[in-house]
Amino acid sequence: MQSYPSPERNTAHPGLSPAAQALAARCESRVNELARRMARDDFERLPGYSELPDDVKDVEVAATVRNGLRLFLRRVREPQGRSGDYGLFRERAAQRAEEGMALHTLLRSHSEGIYVLWQALREEATDEESAALIELVDFLLRGHGAVIGAVTETYVEEQATLSAERREHHRGLVRGLLDGSVPPRRAFDELNLEGPCLVIHLDLPLAPGPTPTDVADRRLIRRLQAVVDRGTDTRAVSLLGVEGGQVIVPQPDDDKDGRRISERLHTALGHVGGDGVRLAAVTAATAEDVPDAARTAAEIVRTARGCGRPPGVHLMDDVVLEYHLSRPDESSDRIAALLSPIEDRPDLVDTLRVHLEHRHDRRATARALGLHPNTVDNRIARITELTGLDIVSPRGNALALTALLLRDNAIG
Structure with a gap:
C-alpha cells in the first residue's frame, strides 16, 4: 500500500x-x-x-x-x-x-x-x-x-x-426484500428494480481444503460478485456468500424462464465454484412475489440435488414431479421412515439415489459411483432386504424416490 x-x-x-x-x-x-x-x-x-x-x-x-x-x-x-x-x-x-x-x-x-x-x-x-x-x-x-x-x-x-456503507446498505435491502423485513416496494425503488424479475438461487459446493479464513471468504465473495456482475444485467442485485446466494435481475423479454441467463451464469461460475455449481431461476411478477420466488428457487435446487440430478441449471419443469412428491403432508413421516433401516448406511443411501437417477441402469450407476456393477447389484439387494422396498416396481420406485426427497428436506 x-x-x-x-x-x-x-x-x-x-x-x-x-x-x-x-x-x-x-x-x-x-x-x-x-x-x-x-x-x-x-x-x-x-x-x-x-x-x-x-x-x-x-x-x-x-x-x-x-x-x-x-x-x-x-x-x-x-x-x-x-x-x-x-x-x-x-x-x-x-x-x-x-x-x-x-x-x-x-x-x-x-x-x-x-x-x-x-x-x-x-x-x-x-x-x-x-x-x-x-x-x-x-x-x-x-x-x-x-x-x-x-x-x-x-x-x-x-x-x-x-x-463499505453503500455495500452494506445494499446487502441489507436485498436481505430485507428476501426475508420480508423491508417493504418490497421500498426495496425495489431503492435498488432500482422493476417487475417482473427473475430470482436466481446459486448453490456452490464447499470445496475441501484448509480451514477457510475471513480473507479467503471475502476474496471468494468478491470473485463471485464480479462473475455475477459480468454475467447479468447491470441492474441486477445480489446477496452472495461463500455457499452461493440469490441474484435478482430484470426478466429479459427473450428469456422468460431464465434458462439462458442461468446457463450463462453457470458456465462463468464454474471457474470459481468448480463443477458442482447449481442454479435455479423463478419468476417474480412483482416486488411482493420475490420472497416466495426465492424460497421456491432454493427448493428446486434442493430437490434436484435430492433426486440425484447432476449439477447445473434446474428449472421447475425439470423436477416438477419430484418437487410435488417432496412437499410434506400427513403421510410424509410414514414415507420418510421407509428409509430408516439404512439411515446409518450412507453408502446404501447414495447408491439408491444414483440408481434411481440413472433409471436402474446398473452399469451407469457403477460408473457414477466408481464401483463394479456386481457391487451395485449387491447393494440394491441389501436395500430391498432392509427396507422391504421393491424399487424395480413402479410403486416401489415412487416410494423410494419420495422417501429420499422427504428425507433430504428434513435434513436440510
Whole structure:
C-alpha cells in the first residue's frame, strides 16, 4: 500500500533567511484577497468545481485556502516548529469525498493554490530578493508534499468507508426484500428494480481444503460478485456468500424462464465454484412475489440435488414431479421412515439415489459411483432386504424416490 508523508513530520527548512521571512510577511495582508480569488476565480477552471454550491465556495473553500496560506506563513516565521495542523485539510477532504468530488479535482485545487501563492510571492519580490524567492519556493514545495499526502490519505479512507456503507446498505435491502423485513416496494425503488424479475438461487459446493479464513471468504465473495456482475444485467442485485446466494435481475423479454441467463451464469461460475455449481431461476411478477420466488428457487435446487440430478441449471419443469412428491403432508413421516433401516448406511443411501437417477441402469450407476456393477447389484439387494422396498416396481420406485426427497428436506 502506498504510504504518504506523515503530517507530523517536520518539513520546514531549517534555515530560512531574514530576507525570505520578510518577503513572506509582506504577503500576509493579501491572505483574504488571495483566498477569495482562488475560491471564486482560479478554481473555476477545475472540472466539477463549478457544481459546488456558492456557500461552499465562499465559506468552506475560502476558509480552507486561508488556513493553508496562514499555515505556510506561520511555518515561515517558525521554521523549526512542527509541520502544522492539517486537521482542516483532512476535514475538507472527507467532505469532498462524501460529496462525490473527484480526487484529481481536489488535488488540483491544492496545486492551484500553490501556484497562486507562488505568483503572489513573485509579485512581491524585488530584483534583489531573487535568492529569498527561491528559498520560499523550495520551502513551499517541500511542505506541499505532506499536505497532498494528508489530503489523499483522508480522501481514500473516506471513500473506502462510504463504499463499505453503500455495500452494506445494499446487502441489507436485498436481505430485507428476501426475508420480508423491508417493504418490497421500498426495496425495489431503492435498488432500482422493476417487475417482473427473475430470482436466481446459486448453490456452490464447499470445496475441501484448509480451514477457510475471513480473507479467503471475502476474496471468494468478491470473485463471485464480479462473475455475477459480468454475467447479468447491470441492474441486477445480489446477496452472495461463500455457499452461493440469490441474484435478482430484470426478466429479459427473450428469456422468460431464465434458462439462458442461468446457463450463462453457470458456465462463468464454474471457474470459481468448480463443477458442482447449481442454479435455479423463478419468476417474480412483482416486488411482493420475490420472497416466495426465492424460497421456491432454493427448493428446486434442493430437490434436484435430492433426486440425484447432476449439477447445473434446474428449472421447475425439470423436477416438477419430484418437487410435488417432496412437499410434506400427513403421510410424509410414514414415507420418510421407509428409509430408516439404512439411515446409518450412507453408502446404501447414495447408491439408491444414483440408481434411481440413472433409471436402474446398473452399469451407469457403477460408473457414477466408481464401483463394479456386481457391487451395485449387491447393494440394491441389501436395500430391498432392509427396507422391504421393491424399487424395480413402479410403486416401489415412487416410494423410494419420495422417501429420499422427504428425507433430504428434513435434513436440510
